[in-house]
Amino acid sequence: MQFSGKVDIKAPREKVFAFVTDPQQVGQCGPGVESIEVIDETHFKARAKVGVGFIRAKFVMDMELVEAVAPERAVIRARGQAPGSAVDATGTMTLSQGADAGATVMDWQADLTISGTIASLGGRMIEGTANKLIGQAFDCIRSRLEG
Amino acid sequence: MAVEMEVPTQTTPEVGGMGHSVKRKEDPRFIRGAGRYIDDVVLPGMLWLDIVRSPYAHATIKGIDASAALKIPGVLAVITGADLEKAGLHWMPTLANDKQMVLPTDTVMYQSQEVAAVVATDRYTAADGVAAVVVDYEPLPVIVDPFKAMEAGAQVLRPDREDRPNNHIWHWESGDRDATDRALESAAVRVSQRMHIPRIHVASIETCGCIADWDAIRGQMTLHMTSQAPHAIRTVLALVSGLPEHNIRVKTYDIGGGFGGKVPVYPGYVLAVVASLTVGKPVKWIEDRSENLQADSFARDYHIHAEMGATADGRITSLKVRTLADHGYTDAAADPSKFPAGLFNVITGSYDFPDAFVEVDGVYTNKPPGGVAYRCSFRVTEAVHAIERMVDILAHQIGKDPAQLRMENFIQPEQFPYKTPTGWEYDSGDYGKALKLAMEMIGYDDLRREQAEKRERGQLMGIGISSFTEIVGAGPSHQFDILGLKMFDSCEIRVHPTGKVLARIGVQTQGQGHETTFAQIIAEELGFPVADIKIEYGDTDTAPYGLGTYASRSTPVAGAATAMASRKIREKARHLAAHLLEANPDDLEWTNGKFSVKGSPDRSKTIQEIAFAAYTNHPQGMEAGLEAVDYYDPPNLTFPFGSYICVVDIERSTGEIKIRRFVAVDDCGNIINPMIVNGQIHGGLTMGLAPALYEQITYDENGNNLAGTFMDYLLPTAVETPAWELGKTITPSPHHPIGAKGVGESATVGAPPAIANAVVDALWHLGVRNIDIPITPPKVWAILQEKGVAT
Numbered sequence: 001m002q003f004s005g006k007v008d009i010k011a012p013r014e015k016v017f018a019f020v021t022d023p024q025q026v027g028q029c030g031p032g033v034e035s036i037e038v039i040d041e042t043h044f045k046a047r048a049k050v051g052v053g054f055i056r057a058k059f060v061m062d063m064e065l066v067e068a069v070a071p072e073r074a075v076i077r078a079r080g081q082a083p084g085s086a087v088d089a090t091g092t093m094t095l096s097q098g099a100d101a102g103a104t105v106m107d108w109q110a111d112l113t114i115s116g117t118i119a120s121l122g123g124r125m126i127e128g129t130a131n132k133l134i135g136q137a138f139d140c141i142r143s144r145l146e147g
Numbered sequence: 148m149a150v151e152m153e154v155p156t157q158t159t160p161e162v163g164g165m166g167h168s169v170k171r172k173e174d175p176r177f178i179r180g181a182g183r184y185i186d187d188v189v190l191p192g193m194l195w196l197d198i199v200r201s202p203y204a205h206a207t208i209k210g211i212d213a214s215a216a217l218k219i220p221g222v223l224a225v226i227t228g229a230d231l232e233k234a235g236l237h238w239m240p241t242l243a244n245d246k247q248m249v250l251p252t253d254t255v256m257y258q259s260q261e262v263a264a265v266v267a268t269d270r271y272t273a274a275d276g277v278a279a280v281v282v283d284y285e286p287l288p289v290i291v292d293p294f295k296a297m298e299a300g301a302q303v304l305r306p307d308r309e310d311r312p313n314n315h316i317w318h319w320e321s322g323d324r325d326a327t328d329r330a331l332e333s334a335a336v337r338v339s340q341r342m343h344i345p346r347i348h349v350a351s352i353e354t355c356g357c358i359a360d361w362d363a364i365r366g367q368m369t370l371h372m373t374s375q376a377p378h379a380i381r382t383v384l385a386l387v388s389g390l391p392e393h394n395i396r397v398k399t400y401d402i403g404g405g406f407g408g409k410v411p412v413y414p415g416y417v418l419a420v421v422a423s424l425t426v427g428k429p430v431k432w433i434e435d436r437s438e439n440l441q442a443d444s445f446a447r448d449y450h451i452h453a454e455m456g457a458t459a460d461g462r463i464t465s466l467k468v469r470t471l472a473d474h475g476y477t478d479a480a481a482d483p484s485k486f487p488a489g490l491f492n493v494i495t496g497s498y499d500f501p502d503a504f505v506e507v508d509g510v511y512t513n514k515p516p517g518g519v520a521y522r523c524s525f526r527v528t529e530a531v532h533a534i535e536r537m538v539d540i541l542a543h544q545i546g547k548d549p550a551q552l553r554m555e556n557f558i559q560p561e562q563f564p565y566k567t568p569t570g571w572e573y574d575s576g577d578y579g580k581a582l583k584l585a586m587e588m589i590g591y592d593d594l595r596r597e598q599a600e601k602r603e604r605g606q607l608m609g610i611g612i613s614s615f616t617e618i619v620g621a622g623p624s625h626q627f628d629i630l631g632l633k634m635f636d637s638c639e640i641r642v643h644p645t646g647k648v649l650a651r652i653g654v655q656t657q658g659q660g661h662e663t664t665f666a667q668i669i670a671e672e673l674g675f676p677v678a679d680i681k682i683e684y685g686d687t688d689t690a691p692y693g694l695g696t697y698a699s700r701s702t703p704v705a706g707a708a709t710a711m712a713s714r715k716i717r718e719k720a721r722h723l724a725a726h727l728l729e730a731n732p733d734d735l736e737w738t739n740g741k742f743s744v745k746g747s748p749d750r751s752k753t754i755q756e757i758a759f760a761a762y763t764n765h766p767q768g769m770e771a772g773l774e775a776v777d778y779y780d781p782p783n784l785t786f787p788f789g790s791y792i793c794v795v796d797i798e799r800s801t802g803e804i805k806i807r808r809f810v811a812v813d814d815c816g817n818i819i820n821p822m823i824v825n826g827q828i829h830g831g832l833t834m835g836l837a838p839a840l841y842e843q844i845t846y847d848e849n850g851n852n853l854a855g856t857f858m859d860y861l862l863p864t865a866v867e868t869p870a871w872e873l874g875k876t877i878t879p880s881p882h883h884p885i886g887a888k889g890v891g892e893s894a895t896v897g898a899p900p901a902i903a904n905a906v907v908d909a910l911w912h913l914g915v916r917n918i919d920i921p922i923t924p925p926k927v928w929a930i931l932q933e934k935g936v937a938t
Binding site for chain 2: 086
């Protein structure tokens with residue numbers, strides 16, 4: 001499944017870049033994240049609780065910052081499992097100068113593969129749920145940067 | 148509703164031989180909720196096994212960490228592929244002579260595949276243990292589409308099968324390719340059509356399960372289970388495990404639906420056996436619904452291209468069929484070994500034409516293994532769907548009434564035994580009689596007039612016919628075996644001194660009513676009342692060896708064995724009676740359960756008196772007792788048939804299909820119990836309605852099964868099921884001892900094309916030639932939109 005969108009953030013690019021490449025900060029905006037464990041500069045582990053319809057699952061996610069070109073581009077790859085389910089995701093964020101000074105436009109793309117029980121039993125609801133959760137994640141990033 | 152037809156009987160209702168609607172001996176326990184199924188069985192000290200399953204359809208396993216699971220109180224063991232590999236048990240043979248993983252050591256091949264097993268003190272703890280096992284996967288590219296699997300350069304899914312490169316499992320063909328090509332080239336009319344018979348699941352209400360109980364002191368393994376073929380399971384288990392076969396006992400209970408899904412050996416059974424051998428206690432494994440729907444063997448999944456040639460006025464001359472068979476990651480089809488595509492080459496159906504050619508290619512994909520014969524007697528459903536759709540397409544193409552075209556092409560009664568162009572010899576049939584009866588019952592001519600009037604007003608009404616020929620009763624030993632085991636079947640009868648009878652049969656009952664119908668066969672042959680006859684099955688320590696119940700083979704094969712064993716007893720009874728009557732055996736005649744001296748009917752002995760004498764007054768030189776065994780090797784298959792007519796109305800605003808009427812005329816040869824036959828047909832028709840309109844297993848592009856619950860895998864309920872109208876003709880099988888042919892699957896095989904033909908008939912004038920089953924409202928609605936007739 002592929003998703004994409006654009007978020008206008010009233011914050012300078014350097015600040016946005018620093019936020020999205022800091023596991024502790026960006027991690028807080030991940031869907032259902034309960035804890036973040038930083039392993040090194042580019043690797044961290046997240047524990048998250050996600051629900052699709054009547055199915056709820058606790059995921060343990062291995063996250064990796066696979067690309068970071070300050071202050072314009074960051075790519076995060078995530079792979080995680082819950083009992084019987086698995087998620088593989090790549091999120092790409094491209095930052096450009098917004099129309100106003102000190103503003104940033106973030107174009108994002110997410111490539112998501114869901115496998116196992118959640119895909120099988122939650123099939124009809126997955127796309128809507130994923131779209132909603134991803135949207136919430138980027139809204140979270142914006143509000144934290146603007147707040 | 149059934150048209151009551153006189154079914155001939157030779158016995159009184161009290162005796163209850165063939166033709167009597169004897170009430171089922173099974174039903175008192177079922178209607179009182181006193182049936183006993185595998186999950187009802189609880190043994191002292193029993194442990195539970197639950198299975199860790201793969202979320203990925205294709206992935207490398209980099210590691211399995213069971214440490215957290217083993218810390219849970221009550222979790223006793225976690226079994227992995229590496230553990231099984233040490234004993235050489237990580238692979239097992241499939242019924243189709245392929246190999247199937249019990250547990251993987253390095254690669255998973257489909258979503259929900261077994262990866263590890265957890266043994267615990269109760270079901271809930273076992274499930275907690277499953278959730279705590281951490282498996283490290285590296286996902287691999289997934290092949291879901293069988294056509295892509297066959298493309299050059301496609302990833303090889305089974306590197307272990309060096310003899311099968313390019314994901315191509317086998318090629319099988321039947322008939323004369325060149326003659327068929329020539330006939331097609333010279334045909335005045337040629338019609339062709341692609342169709343997909345989708346992957347479906349047997350979806351029995353009782354899922355699979357077993358209890359393996361290893362008694363180390365006695366060296367005895369008892370496998371309590373739900374199985375359609377307990378003896379075959381015993382032999383396979385002996386070969387796989389190395390346990391001596393006489394120390395393995397397979398025992399079945401009441402079965403909540405088999406339909407072919409309980410023929411194969413699933414990894415769960417082997418895991419339970421290994422677990423019990425390891426811990427020395429009984430270990431129970433019962434699938435949950437989603438495991439059953441996602442991981443058990445599927446049925447169908449044939450991609451068919453058919454081409455038919457005919458004369459200008461619609462006389463069929465030739466048929467050519469090319470098929471791709473999606474078998475998932477291993478070929479676990481429960482087909483006879485010489486028939487990798489089952490009896491699919493019965494595809495010439497009920498029609499008399501000289502040239503046919505059929506070819507099938509089996510393909511590996513990242514899906515669960517299969518396919519099982521789901522109430523289809525080995526791929527006959529796919530064949531019947533193809534030929535009946537093609538006949539309708541031909542009729543519409545040349546503007547001839549589909550009933551008329553069928554009548555003009557049927558094999559005629561005097562042509563039997565009829566040799567088909569693909570090599571089968573049909574035993575008997577009167578296809579025109581069955582279709583004529585169905586047309587009379589439904590009022591065919593009036594319906595066609597109504598359809599024409601409705602079409603004028605823009606209303607969509609369709610009439611569909613299916614005049615199918617089944618092929619059942621596998622089978623003759625020179626052609627039929629599974630893993631080398633010849634497909635005979637058996638019966639052992641013991642008559643007790645007081646004239647009561649115990650009979651044991653090699654076939655299992657899973658709803659067919661064997662306890663009643665097999666007693667009726669004995670009642671017919673020997674004159675003992677049905678009430679005095681007990682039928683046993685399903686315990687390999689006592690029942691004679693048999694290949695099990697599937698493919699409508701119980702009555703054709705074990706039913707014949709029962710009649711033959713009865714006749715052996717009758718022959719001995721003749722000699723006992725001669726002794727008692729002081730007469731020559733040749734001077735005795737058998738009528739109504741007694742032997743009497745020809746010309747002196749009052750000098751007679753009943754079968755009960757003879758039975759008593761067998762133990763109390765047998766002549767010197769004769770063995771005491773009255774019992775017999777028969778292993779029956781059928782000389783040919785049997786060929787039940789029927790004609791079904793379905794009337795549908797299509798709702799133009801929603802695409803909904805309403806089945807207004809459905810008439811089913813069946814001919815299964817001589818009838819043992821008309822009530823049970825009607826019940827089989829009712830169930831079978833509903834199971835034919837299901838794939839026609841509702842059922843399909845779908846996968847997303849990553850190989851996730853999207854039909855893992857009954858919310859997404861649609862089964863018809865009483866609400867969706869129309870009132871079936873049944874009729875019968877009786878054309879006995881000339882080679883079967885009691886002239887019976889088998890009926891369990893006829894309706895499932897015959898119904899889907901009748902429904903599909905009716906829907907296409909309603910839409911043909913709009914330019915619609917074919918709609919693949921299941922014909923769902925969205926598919927029809929999209930067509931109505933495209934054709935501009937949706938309201």
